[in-house]
Every structure is written in structure tokens, then in C-alpha cells.
Amino acid sequence: MRESAQAGRDAEAVSKFVESFAAQLVEAGMQRMAARVFAALLSSDKGVLTSAELSEQLQISPAAVSGAVRYLAQTHMVSREREPGSRRERYRVHGDQWYEALTNREAVIKRWEGALREGVNSLGPDTPAGRRMAETLAFFEFIEGEIAAMMERWRAHRERTFGQG
Amino acid sequence: MRESAQAGRDAEAVSKFVESFAAQLVEAGMQRMAARVFAALLSSDKGVLTSAELSEQLQISPAAVSGAVRYLAQTHMVSREREPGSRRERYRVHGDQWYEALTNREAVIKRWEGALREGVNSLGPDTPAGRRMAETLAFFEFIEGEIAAMMERWRAHRERTFGQG
DNA sequence: CGCTTCTTTCAGAAATTTGTGAAGTTAAGG
DNA sequence: CCTTAACTTCACAAATTTCTGAAAGAAGCG
Incomplete structure (x- = not known):
């Protein structure tokens, strides 16, 4: 049990929030995958997830993550960072700044x-x-x-x- | 010449505005037909057009007008009115109020x-x-x-x- | 009341969008 | 440098959306 990186959190509750919040974003005009990725980041413990984590948690291909993240970065809702000395990218929601992008x-x-x-x-x-x-x-x-x-x-x-x- | 209801106006200039403004609305998430209908109303002389006029000016079927207008009315961007004693409906953009709907x-x-x-x-x-x-x-x-x-x-x-x- | 005119609904064809697998690209680490 | 791990791009199949013609549904008017 609890072998995931999100140990100690109720995976089902998280998933429920992710899907319902994403649905609202979609209704407001956001692309579906972008909405899901964003909601996942928003409800993650540290506000940071790697491409692989997103791919697994949302059950989507790396290609889908790539497309979603490109959109989110363009609209300044998340930022991308590299773990130093690694090919692994991390995507971060800036807590107090993402919703400013919304009004931008x-x-x-x-x-x-x-x-x-x-x-x-x-x-x-x-x-x-x-x-x-x-x-x-x-x-x-x-x-x-x-x-x-x-x-x-x-x-x-x-x-x-x-x-x- | 000038036999249309829009006599005296440069039909091509109107059309150009309609399509370019509609394109912006679409990009912001509005349905295409709704955007075109709305832009047509906005650039019409009186801010009022009938279903038939819209259908002709935009080269779309009555069914498409119907769908677009339903959406626009729901979102309070246009209002529908009946010419008294007629089956003909007219759609009006409320000048100073439609953009309030946008912020609503x-x-x-x-x-x-x-x-x-x-x-x-x-x-x-x-x-x-x-x-x-x-x-x-x-x-x-x-x-x-x-x-x-x-x-x-x-x-x-x-x-x-x-x-x- | 029935005729006529206008609007709406509905099923389906066409076009667009979406997400995937696979190949391509970049960069870390031996 | 070569290998390998990651991300990105691309072409395509599937799903969804969009718009139309046709038929059904209202409402004025005689």
C-alpha cells in the first residue's frame, strides 16, 4: 500500500477533485488535457509534478502531457523547470500567481x-x-x-x- | 443598386469587420456561428436584425441562426423580440449592456x-x-x-x- | 378553424479536433 | 563519443462538433 509518490493522500478524493475542477475549466473554454493537467498540479502536495507523474496519474500518454504543458506554459498558468543535472522536467503551479494569469x-x-x-x-x-x-x-x-x-x-x-x- | 435593407453601407466593409471580429470571439472560446451572428448584429445599423436577414447576410441556414441565437440569448448578449403582430422575430444587441454580460x-x-x-x-x-x-x-x-x-x-x-x- | 409564414427540432453528412504510437531530437553520464 | 533517458513532433484513427435539409411545431390572419 501507499507505494506512490503521493503517499498518505486519498488518491480517490484527489482524482474526484481533479476531474470535477477540470470539467469546469473545460466548460469555460480550456482544452481538456490542459485542464486535467492543471487541476492535477493544483491539487498536488507540492504544486510540482513531473511529466511521468502526470502521465501516470491521469492515464494519458507523454505526448498528451507535452501538448497540455505547452499550452499551460504559454498562458503562464504553470512554469517549467529542470531538475538540475537531469533530463526530467518538472511543472509547477505558482500558487499565488496562476490566477493572475487568468485575469491577464x-x-x-x-x-x-x-x-x-x-x-x-x-x-x-x-x-x-x-x-x-x-x-x-x-x-x-x-x-x-x-x-x-x-x-x-x-x-x-x-x-x-x-x-x- | 442599394436594394438591400442596409442601403448606403459598404457591404464589403461590414463583412470584413464581421468576419474579423467574429474570429477574435471564436479564439476567445465562442461558438463560430454565435460569434458571426453577434458580430453582424453589432455592426448593423440599428443593432437589430431578423432571422432572415442574418441568414442571408451570413449565408447560413435558418437552423444555424436558431442555434446561434439561442446561445446568445442564454448568455444575455442579445435579446429576442417579436415584431407586434408578426411571426417574425428580431434579435437585438443592447448596445451598452452586452459587454456587461461578458463580465457577468x-x-x-x-x-x-x-x-x-x-x-x-x-x-x-x-x-x-x-x-x-x-x-x-x-x-x-x-x-x-x-x-x-x-x-x-x-x-x-x-x-x-x-x-x- | 384552416392556411400560411416563420421558427425550432432532429438525424445525418462533413469537417474539425483530440489523443495516441512511433519516430525524431536533445542532453546527461559514462 | 556513445548510450540512454527523457521530451517533442508527426501522421493517423477515433471521437466529437458543426451545419444542413427536411419535417414538425407555433402563431397570426382571414
Whole structure:
């Protein structure tokens, strides 16, 4: 018994959480494998797992892990690290930072703004549709600044509540 | 010439905007047809189009319009209305309200919170993973309140900038 | 009430996406 | 350098999703 690296933890409870949280992420638009890998990391003891551990725990191929991790790293939800002097890679969820990545939709917002700006120009700023788009554009520009301020307040709030843990 | 309901507007410019904005929405996770229908409404003169108009402008079947509109109505991005005394339905984008729907991820956030709460309980609030999830949970709870306040500020800002439009 | 017009539902064809095995690539360690 | 352990890429099979035509379902109007 208890021969796994996760000795002492209820494997079934972990798996249940992983699958249910992953399902929510999928529903919100995340790729399935990425969601499962991420949930597994989030519920792991140290917040770090190797490719092999993920592959075994989730019953997926190394190729699937590779694809999922690439996505998660690109979106800054996990970071990859090498154990020094080893070919083994480890993937880490940054605890207090991953959810900041969630709100960092800056790139997405920028592209929306771009498309809207083009729309305003090509339809004309004085047309009803142009005005509608201009207002939407203003909304996104407003939001962009607000989010930064909001995250600043969160960090302060977090400090108070959890310490610098 | 100019026999369409959109007389006086550059159909090609409209189409170009529709497709490029829709592409951004798709990339952010929206269904393709829903994205196209929504973009068409956003760039329409009055912010209102009938099912037939959408079907023709986007070159899609009535069935596709039906599916797209159902999704958009569910997510409060458009509303449906009946022309009084007609079987014809009209779909409207609410100008200043659709993007509020975008930020109204309340249902999504609630479900995430539910999954996280369960995770904290089943893994134990005193385990490292439990603490990590509790912090994430606190983040979402914080965000929920902040977003409401942010939208309040936006409405004030909008009033100043655009009048009550 | 029945006719007509518009919308929705449904089954299926087509296209897309997903995850795998296998080959390819990189780098540690003898 | 050569071997070996790991990760990545690629082509393909399977599963899923998407969109359509056709038929069924509402609702106005005579």
C-alpha cells in the first residue's frame, strides 16, 4: 500500500477533485488535457509534478502531457523547470500567481480592441454602428486599467489575509 | 443598386469587420456561428436584425441562426423580440449592456468556487494543496465583489463620456 | 378553424479536433 | 563519443462538433 509518490493522500478524493475542477475549466473554454493537467498540479502536495507523474496519474500518454504543458506554459498558468543535472522536467503551479494569469487577458483584449477600431474606421465614427463600436472600444480600454488596479488591491488583501506565504 | 435593407453601407466593409471580429470571439472560446451572428448584429445599423436577414447576410441556414441565437440569448448578449403582430422575430444587441454580460461570469465563477470548496474539504484545509485551493477560492470571492464595483464606475464614466446615449 | 409564414427540432453528412504510437531530437553520464 | 533517458513532433484513427435539409411545431390572419 501507499507505494506512490503521493503517499498518505486519498488518491480517490484527489482524482474526484481533479476531474470535477477540470470539467469546469473545460466548460469555460480550456482544452481538456490542459485542464486535467492543471487541476492535477493544483491539487498536488507540492504544486510540482513531473511529466511521468502526470502521465501516470491521469492515464494519458507523454505526448498528451507535452501538448497540455505547452499550452499551460504559454498562458503562464504553470512554469517549467529542470531538475538540475537531469533530463526530467518538472511543472509547477505558482500558487499565488496562476490566477493572475487568468485575469491577464491583455493580449485577447488588445486584439478585440484592434478589430473594433478597424470597425469604427471602416463603418465611419458617425454611423450608428460606428458609435456602438466606439463605445464598446471605450469599455475595453476602461476595463484594461481597472483590472490592473484591482489586482493591486488583491495583493494587499492577500497579504493581510494570508501573510506573504 | 442599394436594394438591400442596409442601403448606403459598404457591404464589403461590414463583412470584413464581421468576419474579423467574429474570429477574435471564436479564439476567445465562442461558438463560430454565435460569434458571426453577434458580430453582424453589432455592426448593423440599428443593432437589430431578423432571422432572415442574418441568414442571408451570413449565408447560413435558418437552423444555424436558431442555434446561434439561442446561445446568445442564454448568455444575455442579445435579446429576442417579436415584431407586434408578426411571426417574425428580431434579435437585438443592447448596445451598452452586452459587454456587461461578458463580465457577468458570475455563474461560471460560482461553479469554480463550488469545485474549489469541495477540493479544500476533501483534501483538508491544513494540507498544502488545501491551503493553495483556499487561497484561490479567496481570490475568486474577492474578484466577484470587485467586478460589481468596477461596472458601477464604468457606468459613471460612460455617462460622462457618451451621455445617456 | 384552416392556411400560411416563420421558427425550432432532429438525424445525418462533413469537417474539425483530440489523443495516441512511433519516430525524431536533445542532453546527461559514462 | 556513445548510450540512454527523457521530451517533442508527426501522421493517423477515433471521437466529437458543426451545419444542413427536411419535417414538425407555433402563431397570426382571414
